[in-house]
Amino acid sequence: MITNFIEISAWIFKRTFHAYWLEFVNILEKIILFLSVSSLSVGISGFFATFIAYLLLGIPVRIDTCIAVFLMAFSLYSINKITDIKEDAINIPERLSFIKGRGEIILAYSISAYILCVFMTFLDSPSSALLCFVPLIANILYGSRLLPGLPRLKDIPVMKNVVVAVSWAITLTLLPAAHIMYERSTIAIVFFFMLIKAFVNTVLYDLRDVKGDRENKIKTLPVILGTERTVLVLLAFNSALLPLLIIFSGSAWTITAMLILNGFACILYFGENMNKLAMDVFVDGEWTLISIIFILFCEAGRMV
Secondary structure: OHHHHHHHHHHHHHHHHHHHHHHHHHHHHHHHHHHHHOOHHHHHHHHHHHHHHHHHHOOOOOHHHHHHHHHHHHHHHHHHHHHOHHHHHHHOHHHHHHHOOOHHHHHHHHHHHHHHHHHHHHHHOHHHHHHHHHHHHHHHHHOOOOOOOOOOHHHOOOHHHHHHHHHHHHHHHHOHHHHOOOOHHHHHHHHHHHHHHHHHHHHHHHHHOHHHHHHOOOOOHHHHHOHHHHHHHHHHHHHOOOOHHHHOOHHHHHHHHHHHHHHHHHHHHHOOOOOHHHHHHHHHOHHHHHHHHHHHHHHHHHHO
16 A cells, blocks of 8 residues: 555656646746847847956956947847848748847847947947947948959858857957957957857857758858868867967866867767757857856855
C-alpha cells in the first residue's frame, strides 16, 4: 500500500511538474521571440556591450552612454527589419508577422529613439555626438552605389559583415573612450576585440539565414564557403582574441575569457545545429548574458 501510494504520488508530481515546466518554457520562448522581433534584445545587447567596453577600457561605467547605445541599436535594427522584409519572409517569418501593418509606427519610434540617442550623447560630449551617426552612415553607404559602374558594397561578398563589424566597433569603443582619448593603445586593443566579436557574430547569423540568402542570391560567407569551412574561418578569428588574455588583467581578463569561451561554444554548436531561440540567447544576447553572470559573480565575491 505504502509503495503504491509513493509511486502514485511520484507520478502525479512528475506529471504536474512537467506540465508547469512546459508552460514556463512556452512563456519564455514567447518573451525571447518578442524581444528579438521587436529589436529590444538588440538594444539590450548594445547597452551591455557598452557596459563591457567600459570594463575593458578600465574606466567607470556611464549608464547614460549605455542607454544611448541601447537607443541607437534599437532604432537602427528596427529600421533594418522594415527594409529587409523580403529576406525575413524566408528566414524569420515571425518577424514579418510582427512588422505587418506596423511599418509607420516602427519607423516613428525608431526615428524618435535615434534623436534621443544623439541628444543624450551631445549632453555628455558634443564632439562624441558625431559617433552616433557612424552606424547610420555605414548602413546608408552599404546599400548605395557610390560611383556609376561600380558595384554596391551590398553586392560585394562579406562586405556586410565588415561594414557592420567596423561601424559598431568604432561606436562601442570610442563612445565610452570619449574622455580617455590619450590612452590610444588601450583603445586600439578594445577596438580590435569588439571588431572580431562583431564580425564573428554577424557571420553566425549568416549561418542561420543561409537558405534565404541563397534564394535571394546574397553571397555571404556560408553561401560561398559552405558551413564547415565557415566554421573553420570563425574559429580562426575567435582564436585571434586569445593573446588578449596576456594583456588584460582583473575584471577585463575575466570578461574577455568568458566572451572568448562563449564564442568558441557558439561557433562549434551552431555550425552543426540551428536553434533560433538558442542563437538569440547565446549570440545576440551574449553581452547581456556575460554581463549578468559577471555582475552576479562580483556580488557573490563581496558576500564571501
